[in-house]
Amino acid sequence: MASNYTEHYGLCQWDAADQVLREEFNQDNKKIDGALATIPQLVFGSYVGNGSATRKIELDFTPSVLFVVAKDGMTFREINGSSQFCGGLVFKDKPALDVYRDRMILEICENGFHVAYNVDNSLYLYTNEPDMKYHYIALR
Structure with a gap:
């Protein structure tokens, strides 16, 4: 003993x-x-945008915190005078919203997260741009 x-x-x-x-x-x-x-785990991953207006990226858990960047490491860019929100930091109950029209850019949902793309080019949502690779870090 x-x-x-x-x-x-x-x-x-x-x-x-x-x-x-x-x-x-x-x-x-x-x-x-x-x-x-009890130790939080960081989960790293990536996805390729498909151009749909909204899309769920499936995970096998619901993140408490999520950080997404486009392939160039950017979360925001301006191209030819157009502002593009292409990532960001979100918390479980605090989504990233388009400040101009209060539309979802990025949000955590059950077993994953939602991303968006402005299919009519009138908005600033670029977290699901067609053929764009994105990287994320999620806190399990």
């Missing part, structure tokens, strides 16, 4: 004279597994 325990997780520490018990190893493994499960 362990005679000492670690400060933060109470894991067993044995002295030379201590008898080592399998149950103590199993209890320690359970504590470690539980602690690791």
Whole structure:
């Protein structure tokens, strides 16, 4: 049986004279597994825009935070006087909206996120531009 325990997780520490018990190893493994499960994970990925007005990018979890950039690393660009929102940072209940018309640019949804493209060229939504590669980082 362990005679000492670690400060933060109470894991067993044995002295030379201590008898080592399998149950103590199993209890320690359970504590470690539980602690690791609470650590947020970063998930990296990419998608290619298909030009539809809105689209869901499927993930096997619902992110709490999401950051999307176009292939050039930009989240905003201006081309020939046209402002294009092509990414950004969003939180679960805080989508990125077009400041001019209050339209969704990027938002987290259940098991993924939504992206948009201005199919009529009158808006500024470019998170689903046809054939454009985008990269994302999501916090699980």
